[in-house]
Amino acid sequence: MLKNKKSVGIIVNPNSGKDIRRLVSNAFVVPQQYKSNELLKVYEGLMNEGVRKVFIMPDFSDVSRRARETYSNKIDTVILETKRLDEESTTIESAKKMDSLGLECVIIFGGDGTSRLVSNYLKNIPIFAISTGTNNPFPENIDGTVAGIAVGKFVNSDNKKSFINKTKKIDIFFGEQYMDSALVDIAVTNIPYVGARAVWSMEPVSEIFINKVKPTGIGFSSIGFRLVKNLKSEESIYIKISKNKNNSKIKFQSPIAPGKIEEIFIDNWKLFKKSEIIKIQTIKGTLALDGERRLEFSGKNKANIRINNNGPTCLKIGEILSN
Template sequence: MISRTQNHLSKINRSVGIIVNPNSGKDIRRLVSNAFVVPQQYKSNELLKLYEGLLNEGISKVFIMPDFSDVSRRARENYANKIETVILKTNRLDEESTTIESAKKMDSLGLECVIIFGGDGTSRLVSSHLSNTPILAISTGTNNLFPENIDGTIAGIAVGKFANFDKKEAFLIKTKKLDIFFNEQYVDSALVDIVVTDIPYVGARAIWSMDSISEIFINKIKPTGIGFSSIGFKLLKNLERDESIYVKISENKNNSQTEFFSPIAPGKIEKIFVDNWKLFKKNEIIKIQTKKGTLALDGERRLEFSNKNNPSVKINYNGPTCLNIKEILSN
């Protein structure tokens, strides 16, 4: 019988990165819907389980983003003699810049993978600052479509197995994203959806009502999805890998072409009034019709715009490179 220690020695020691968003599962949506608050204890437990999975597959070193709550402390202490944990040094803590700085440092280290605990927004932010490093995003919020809903133990096993594969390309998936342009100049991207609102300022960032929404670009749908992307699933049950959906919300509810109910937030179902919608593919540029407002990327208002910006959206097939969990665990 081979012991775990012997099993570790038989494998090449590889390193991975971990980014845990300390603020995920805590935004204003908890006040305006029935979304639950995700405590740090939950994230700490997931890290403990992740470490166990990593250890079982021979991973002996991890690099992790720092945070005020020190969410990795229990995992570090419990596995101190088995897995070396390097806490990165950043200029600030618990800010967007912390995530960006950590992602850039991890990318420069040549790690096998970066594991992300957060939501769609965290996945978007981290992946936008990684050039060559694949990711495994794990959901620690609500109504997320991009991250995986998997246990930390399984995530650790999958990442460890992937790190020890010789031909890794066969176990990766290249995803697409939606690029935003102002006056034909690239500005930002979204992984799941872009929601156009007539709210003139970013403010609290979150959006929770259809009243202010005029247009939606949807890049990813799931039958079990909650959020504005669920509107896309109501219109089209299957979205091909090279396609995205554009939806124009009716200004006049009495004159809409299509009406249906959709779960736009946990415990919040609203009637949706659609003027028209269409599929768009490669090289097709969709101009935003709304004259002034904000663009919400993956659930958060991020960009303010006016007609002077001439905003437009286009599919980019060079999105984040993700671990194919099913393929990895099947080998």
């Protein structure tokens, strides 16, 4: 049961759009000013639809200040208290608190990784993710004003179930122990440590699991689109990258980062479904979840991948705005 009817949460990742990919590709840096402006637009849309209370994650730059002050007479903004600022733990703590508050919806400003992290801790609340980075097939590229209107309309709807959609994710297990999940893709690399997290080249990649594709995608998901144009809701893609380029069975070019197109060499690939467990063949390395190396593994971990239909609950923005 909702405790805070007609209230929404907002999580803005202060670090999105600033990782190492800005140095090794033509990805642009997303300044805090941009996020502040988008928040202003979201507040305008929310206010116009009658939303009167917002719970927001804190950050050092106080990115929500302009929106809070501009709409202080219309929207009551509550800044959550967290033990730390601008860390992954800040996002986790905020997501947990928002889940316990029973909000109508949580708006996420960030990339695939931010969406993945937040959705892991929001068990009962729908999300609407807005992209503030690059290589992001999961969040929407949408103006903040329209986003605010859509969320406001959802909050006021008497038939919310018709405007949400349960998405799938792909889970990582070490043996039978659950470790983490990805919303878009998992890249298996031979890099033995997490390090700078991002993967910006195909050189270290040996296997890829892809959960989401779209025509305009950049990154590993763009490889999946070259193989499967319409990925069914119950399916994901497994790809074995060829390290012997002369003997690869399939090859094509794909944009794996902004301004960076590489030749892709594939030994084999297949679609797999929920009932299947795909064992990782690489002996040792790291697993990059939604573009970031997160887990180190070796043969003794018996790493394997499975589809999980109980992924994030997302707003169906097109249907909300069309209603």
